[in-house]
Amino acid sequence: MRTRDLTRLESAVHDVLVVGGGIQGLTIAYECASRGLTVALVEAGDFGGGASFNHQKTAHGGLRSLSTGRIGRAREAIRERRALARIAPWLLRPLPFLMGTYRSAIRSRVALAAAFKVDGWLGRHRNDGVEPELHLPAARLVSKAATIALFHGIRRPRLTGGAQWYDYQMVESDRLTIAFAAAADRAGADLANHVEALDPLKENGRIAGMYVRDGLTGRTFAVRARLTVNAAGSRAGVLMAAFGILNACPLLKAMNLVTSKRASDIALAAPAADGRMLTLVPWRGRALVGTAQSRALVDPDDTAVRGSEVDTFIRQANAAFPALDISRADVTLVHRGVVPAQIGRDGVAELRPDPEIVDHAAQGAQGALTVIGVKYTTARGVAERAADAIGKRLGKRLSASRTAVTPLPGAAIADHEALAIEAARAARLEVPTPAIGHLIALYAEATPRVISLMAEREGLRAPLVATSDTIGAEVVHVIRSEMAMRLTDIVLRRTGLGSAGHPGRAAIERCAEIAAAELGWDPARTAAEIDALEKVYLIE
Structure with missing residues (x-):
């Protein structure tokens, strides 16, 4: 940029x-x-x-829309999910979802089989123009035994089996x-x-x-x-x-919990006590749970995280996913955002x-x-x-749109590893294989620029702290090439250093030190930037 x-x-x-x-x-x-x-x-x-920072890092295909008969909305979601797979394959991966089927009108095997049949027809072109490794299998029903084995703690009464489908996870949303x-x-x-x-x-x-x-x-x-x-x-x-x-323009607050709990490679879906569907998604090996929403309408700037809100959400999550068994101590970050709402027929606010x-x-x-x-x-x-x-x-005649098929910068599949290794060799720099893997996952074809910074300044080659993968050169790169102007920009939305939870005070201070030198911050400004970042992790 x-x-x-x-x-x-x-x-x-x-x-x-x-x-x-x-x-x-x-x-x-x-x-x-x-x-x-x-x-x-x-x-x-x-x-x-x-x-945009607050979501479950999933590109959904619209199955939920089918449950309410919104065929057009489901078709659009399938089409746009495919567009993301075409233009950003480097940043996506197929993710299986599993939910239980029950003896009920809405979640019975008959109802889900019918929904899957419609979804299969609407999504019959879902893999057209998509890289083979991103092809999504068809949705299917699975046995009760398989469901119990894969969904630990699933509610057993009236359980008849499971329903499995695939969407995309945004690995680095x-x-x-x-x-x-x-x-x-x-x-x-x-x-x-x-x-x-x-x-x-x-x-x-x-x-x-x-x-x-x-x-x-x-x-x-x-x-x-x-x-x-x-x-x-x-x-x-x-x-x-x-x-x-x-x-x-009514608004609700939506929240997702990033936790320290380990998660399997399959996402789970289950209803909360009020009937809203919650999902447990694996991300970076952790369990990410969402989405909760406030019961009352909120103001545009109401993004504070209150302990009472988190505790209520934890109770809902544990009821939906009993094996998760999370507590406040397991929550490493609360992703939250204020989102458009509407007043439903029953007078209750709901997501638009x-x-x-x-x-x-x-x-x-x-x-x-x-x-x-x-x-x-x-x-x-x-x-x-x-x-x-x-x-x-x-009054202008625009050219045809090509954004659904044109790869985004840093998001196309290529041999980024070979390019990074060649850049390191040309710079006569020894970059460990794990470090190259970390860099290309985030920066793709821009990785050689990060390696060039490492070659220029020895002090930027090492991780910020021993427990972190993020190196000093990344901080300089995102400031110079990705318009990162604040410490929160760097830590939360560019390097990923703190996007899953507090990275530790030492890592924050080292990152701030590098940013201060690059952006000309004085000690007071640096302290203010650190304080602003710390507030992101605060639960009131």
């Missing part, structure tokens, strides 16, 4: 200004830029730092988000994180961009655009209000099922459009539809 340069944002009038750098905003920026529009994007925090940012940058979009949108810029009765503030310096300036796209996630309602649109694209011209806000996404998996498809609407509004 190019260096963060705010002059690119303020020196030209762009076709499109995207406000919000989560997965939905990034895919819109990528889609629009790749189809010929000039694009700027601002994100108040870090790319993928909100709800935050790297996938950064890959979309890199793709948008490669297509010519001007991106900037830590830039907050403040108020609309209005000219001749229409919205002509946004006044924004650089979160690193406090400087305020204008970004001009022919169309402003509100993809601000939890703050979409706040931005709509700034446009003069008072649409209701469908995305929405709203052109505000008819509501008196010419030059503004809002996109509300609901799933990471389908963000690219929503972005394609949004770009179509944007092109129509701007």
Whole structure:
């Protein structure tokens, strides 16, 4: 990615200004830029730092939609799951799921067999154009004995067997988000994180961009655009209000628990006491449990983790997965985000099922459009539809979309190991095989750049601490090449150092030391960056 340069944002009038750098905003920026529009994007925090950081690292194919008869939604999920496998095969792996079947109307073997038959027909092209190692087997029913053997602690009364299906796990989900940012940058979009949108810029009765503030310096300036796209996630309602649109945007808090408990290679699904389906997913050898949601509506900035919320979720998880037996001490990180909701027929708030694209011209806000996404998996498809609407509004004929088949930077399958070994040999540097494996898993074809930094500076060759795989050169690389501007950017969403739990104070301090030298932080700023990171792991 190019260096963060705010002059690119303020020196030209762009076709499109995207406000919000989560997965939905990034895919819109990528889609629009790749189809010929000039694009700027601002994100108040870090790319993928909100709800995009909070998910179960799974690309779902839409089986749950079939249970409610939403065929179109299931078809879209299958199509977009395949698109991710085509454009980011390096960052995905097939993951089997298992749930019990029971003598009941909804979860009986007959009901699941029927759902699997429909899913098989909808997904008959699921492996077209996908690397062979990512081909997904067909869903199937399994015996009661096999289910009991694979799903330890499964509820036995009325159990008749099991249902198994496959989806994709995003092995490094935050790297996938950064890959979309890199793709948008490669297509010519001007991106900037830590830039907050403040108020609309209005000219001749229409919205002509946004006044924004650089979160690193406090400087305020204008970004001009022919169309402003509100993809601000939890703050979409706040931005709509700034446009003069008072649409209701209810929100819920969603949470996933990263634990220190070991997990097998199969994901499990079971209902919580209230009937909502929970899943236990293996990730980096740990059990990742989700997704819980708040019962009451929340404010956009309510991302604090309260002990009472975690304890309630733990009780639900242990009821669904008795063999897990987790306690507060086993929770290493609480992934959380504020997500779109709706009020159900019974008056209870629930997760919003469908995305929405709203052109505000008819509501008196010419030059503004809002996109509300609901799933990471389908963000690219929503972005394609949004770009179509944007092109129509701007009166421009856009080129055909290619984002469903064009590999993302750092996400394509190649012999990255051989390239890394050759780079080390050329630099006359001895890089251990495990270190190369670690680097290519994260940086793929960019690994030679990390090795070059190791060759230039001996102090960057060693792990940050003896218990960590992350080396000093990674910290410098993500600052220079991936727009990591804060310690949280580096530790949580670039290197993965702390994405599964607190990496230890020594690792944090060493990472901060390297970042301070690279970014020019003084001791007070360095201490503030460390404090901000520590708060991520805090349970109130």
